[in-house]
Amino acid sequence: MGALLQKRVSPSAQTGSTPRAANPPVTSGTSALAVGAQIMEFRTALERRKLKSLTPYNPDTWEALLRSSGLIARYPYIPKSLYWIHC
Amino acid sequence: MLDTLTYQNLCTGFTVNIPPIATTYAPPNHPSIVTHHNAFEASINKEFTLKRYLGPYSQSDIKSIIGNFQSSPLSIIPKLGKPGKFRLIQNLSFPHSPLPLVASINSRISSDLFPCSYGTFSIVSLLISKLPPGSQAAIRDVSEAYRTVPLCPSEWQGLVVRVSPDLFAIDTCLCFGFGPSGGIYGALAGAGADLFRAKGIGPVSHWVDDHIFFRIRKEYLTQYNQHCTQVAESIRHNGGLITQGGRQWFEGDTLSDDQCTEFDEDHIFPLCDLSESSPRSDDDFKYTYNFKDIDTISRQLGIPWEASKDIPFSSSVAYLGLTWDLNYWTVTLSNPKHIKYLLAINEWNLSCTHTLHEVQKLHGRLLHATLVIPPGRAYLIHLEAMLAIFGDSPFKPRTPPLGTVEDLLWWSTILNNPPRPLTIPRPGIIYDFIAFSDTSSGFGIGITIDKQWQAWRLCTGWNTDGRDIGWAESIGFELLV
Numbered sequence: 153m154g155a156l157l158q159k160r161v162s163p164s165a166q167t168g169s170t171p172r173a174a175n176p177p178v179t180s181g182t183s184a185l186a187v188g189a190q191i192m193e194f195r196t197a198l199e200r201r202k203l204k205s206l207t208p209y210n211p212d213t214w215e216a217l218l219r220s221s222g223l224i225a226r227y228p229y230i231p232k233s234l235y236w237i238h239c
Numbered sequence: 240m241l242d243t244l245t246y247q248n249l250c251t252g253f254t255v256n257i258p259p260i261a262t263t264y265a266p267p268n269h270p271s272i273v274t275h276h277n278a279f280e281a282s283i284n285k286e287f288t289l290k291r292y293l294g295p296y297s298q299s300d301i302k303s304i305i306g307n308f309q310s311s312p313l314s315i316i317p318k319l320g321k322p323g324k325f326r327l328i329q330n331l332s333f334p335h336s337p338l339p340l341v342a343s344i345n346s347r348i349s350s351d352l353f354p355c356s357y358g359t360f361s362i363v364s365l366l367i368s369k370l371p372p373g374s375q376a377a378i379r380d381v382s383e384a385y386r387t388v389p390l391c392p393s394e395w396q397g398l399v400v401r402v403s404p405d406l407f408a409i410d411t412c413l414c415f416g417f418g419p420s421g422g423i424y425g426a427l428a429g430a431g432a433d434l435f436r437a438k439g440i441g442p443v444s445h446w447v448d449d450h451i452f453f454r455i456r457k458e459y460l461t462q463y464n465q466h467c468t469q470v471a472e473s474i475r476h477n478g479g480l481i482t483q484g485g486r487q488w489f490e491g492d493t494l495s496d497d498q499c500t501e502f503d504e505d506h507i508f509p510l511c512d513l514s515e516s517s518p519r520s521d522d523d524f525k526y527t528y529n530f531k532d533i534d535t536i537s538r539q540l541g542i543p544w545e546a547s548k549d550i551p552f553s554s555s556v557a558y559l560g561l562t563w564d565l566n567y568w569t570v571t572l573s574n575p576k577h578i579k580y581l582l583a584i585n586e587w588n589l590s591c592t593h594t595l596h597e598v599q600k601l602h603g604r605l606l607h608a609t610l611v612i613p614p615g616r617a618y619l620i621h622l623e624a625m626l627a628i629f630g631d632s633p634f635k636p637r638t639p640p641l642g643t644v645e646d647l648l649w650w651s652t653i654l655n656n657p658p659r660p661l662t663i664p665r666p667g668i669i670y671d672f673i674a675f676s677d678t679s680s681g682f683g684i685g686i687t688i689d690k691q692w693q694a695w696r697l698c699t700g701w702n703t704d705g706r707d708i709g710w711a712e713s714i715g716f717e718l719l720v
Contacts, residue, residue: 194296195304198392198409205389206290206411209427209541217540218430221437221508226480227430233253234389 209234253390255348255419257397260307264341265298266333268401269314278325279315283402286327286410291386292400294408301399301407310399310407311344311416319579329400329416335633344397345418353422356429356487356503358444358451360559360610361664365500366442367565368665369466371459374565375526375552377452379533381428382545384448385413385420388427421447422485429487429503431542436504438536439511440528444503451558452533454526457512464509471506479505494666526552561611562660569660572611580604581654584647592636595629598622605650611661612653618646676715680708684715693718 215231218224224231272279286292294301301308311331318324331344381387389412390398398410398417413420425447432443432450442453455463470491477490477499491500513528516535523529530551537544550556554566560576563569572580587593587601602622609615621643628637676686683696695718697711 190296191300191303194294194300197293198304201290201293201411202392207389207541208387208543210539213539213541214430214434217434217437221434223430223433223437226433227426230427230430 205234207234253388253413253423255353255390255394255423257344257394258347260309260396262340263298263302263307263309264338265308265310265399265401265407266312268312269330271314271316275315275317275325278317279313279327282315282325282327283400283408287408289386291412292402292408292410295402295406296408297405298407301409305396305409308396308399308407309341309344310401313400313402326415329398329410329414331397331417348418350418350422351485353419353426354482354485354487355422355425357425358446358503358558359501360561362488362501362503363444363451363558363563364570364664365502365666366444366453367563367568367663369463370442370453370565371455371463373456373459373525375454375554376556376558376563376565377454377530377552378548378550378556378558379450379452380545380548381448381450382543384424384428385415385417387543388413388424424448431540433504433508434540435533435536436508438532439509439513440532440536441508441510442504446559449558451556452552454528454552455510456525457514457527460510460512460527467506467509470502473500474502474505500666523552560607563663564660567660568663568665570611570663571657571660572608572654576608577654577657580608581651584651584654587647590636592638593625594636595626595633598625598629598639602626608650608654612658613661615650615653618649621646674719676712676719678708678711678715680711684711684718686715686719688719 211231211234214234215224218227218231283292287294311329312333314328314330315325316328318326332346333343334341335343337343337346395409395411398414399407400410402408413423425445428445428448428450432445435441435443435452440452444451444453473491474489477492479489481488481490489502489505491502493499510527513532514524514526517531519529519531530549534544555562555564557563557573560573561570562573583601583604587597602619605615605619605622609619621640624640625637625643628640629635672688674686674688676684678684680697680702683694685692685694701711702708
């Protein structure tokens with residue numbers, strides 16, 4: 153999967169020990185249309201993630217088991233936290 | 240600041256309430272990502288593949304979507320004792336001193352808002368001391384525990400990472416280096432542990448994602464559950480869950496030495512005999528549950544155990560960096576920790592001066608060792624004195640106080656020739672013999688035991704050759720015991 157990042161970035165990272173202003177964004181060789189498409193793609197990815205969180209846990213089961221064992225009052229926020237999409 | 244209750248009530252996601260980011264701040268990464276460039280690239284590509292990082296995009300792209308953001312420098316360190324393995328760390332405590340309009344993310348969030356219970360040394364010792372004969376323990380770790388926990392999109396502005404000189408990504412999960420990670424994950428693991436208990440599995444304790452499962456032989460089930468009922472009653476009597484700072488626990492009875500017993504569960508769920516729930520080996524059948532029973536619930540909940548770290552049920556397991564022997568009731572520093580701490584001392588000895596972080600690291604390791612090597616507490620005093628000398632310059636290397644070399648020599652000797660394992664501490668009966676000793680430099684030493692007494696006169700010249708009142712007091716105590 154090295155190609156995943158290499159497609160977009162230089163192989164080395166800037167280093168240093170003191171804060172500096174961030175580098176300007178890379179725009180060379182990219183048309184306005186392409187940039188717009190990229191931002192759209194990014195926006196879509198974020199919106200998709202907002203709708204479905206990424207976790208191996210099963211929020212429905214957590215909620216059901218916490219309720220059936222009387223523990224939901226102790227951990228009211230856990231099911232919500234695992235699928236905040238519904239909040 | 241929100242208090243814990245408010246946090247829980249208001250929480251609609253793993254929200255940490257990172258305050259609004261006033262201005263975009265994107266410092267460079269730590270030099271270690273160049274030193275270990277291949278490992279760094281592999282790490283971040285893995286994050287993209289698993290979709291825990293969103294991106295990469297330019298600063299302006301990210302800003303145009305989520306607004307002002309703050310990235311924290313990434314560093315990467317080799318995992319000790321695991322050649323070829325690395326840990327990616329986000330330094331969310333950067334910048335260490337606030338700048339105009341910018342303060343580190345960690346400095347703006349109190350970890351105390353995310354309390355959880357911990358299976359500490361004393362809690363696990365007490366638990367083991369009450370286990371019936373023949374009990375066993377097993378260890379299970381959650382795979383990449385922090386990375387399994389998603390953060391609310393409202394927090395993303397504070398969790399951006401720089402993946403190259405020009406590109407950034409949004410980290411959507413808990414990570415190493417983030418102050419609340421331990422508490423947030425610990426609370427989730429605490430809920431998971433309670434769910435295992437509710438299904439009759441246990442006793443179980445955990446330190447963040449490091450779980451220790453105990454199991455007892457079926458013939459002791461009734462007797463052990465009676466003990467749990469008594470503990471549950473004393474916990475209820477003492478007010479149930481106690482929260483102090485970032486730590487939660489349950490308080491039980493007060494012991495004869497005025498110490499309170501502490502637990503990481505309220506003992507409301509009895510253990511169950513699950514041995515008939517599925518086919519199992521003859522050995523497993525002697526116990527109330529086995530790994531398969533843990534797996535059944537884990538699968539339902541989606542808990543991803545790291546199978547390579549599983550330590551099957553036996554009478555001796557490593558937990559908290561210590562080896563616990565349930566047959567002999569002993570606990571000792573685990574072999575990897577012996578080696579790690581010796582290496583740490585050797586590394587320390589390579590330099591004459593040290594930063595605060597270096598002192599904290601070595602002190603923390605040796606302090607851990609004192610759990611099972613109690614005399615070592617006396618050989619930490621110079622490191623502890625050094626912790627206090629840095630003032631406002633934690634990064635300026637300092638010379639250790641006189642005596643530090645001798646202390647560390649003692650530690651090296653002990654770690655090279657480990658003492659006998661410590662008997663696992665357990666509540667004992669305290670007898671008051673009404674015994675006292677006292678010393679007068681002008682007269683001598685006296686002791687009393689109940690209504691009897693004895694006294695000795697100090698000879699002329701006793702207070703020479705380095706002897707002083709402290710020496711005389713010690714002699715008095717020695718004579719008493």
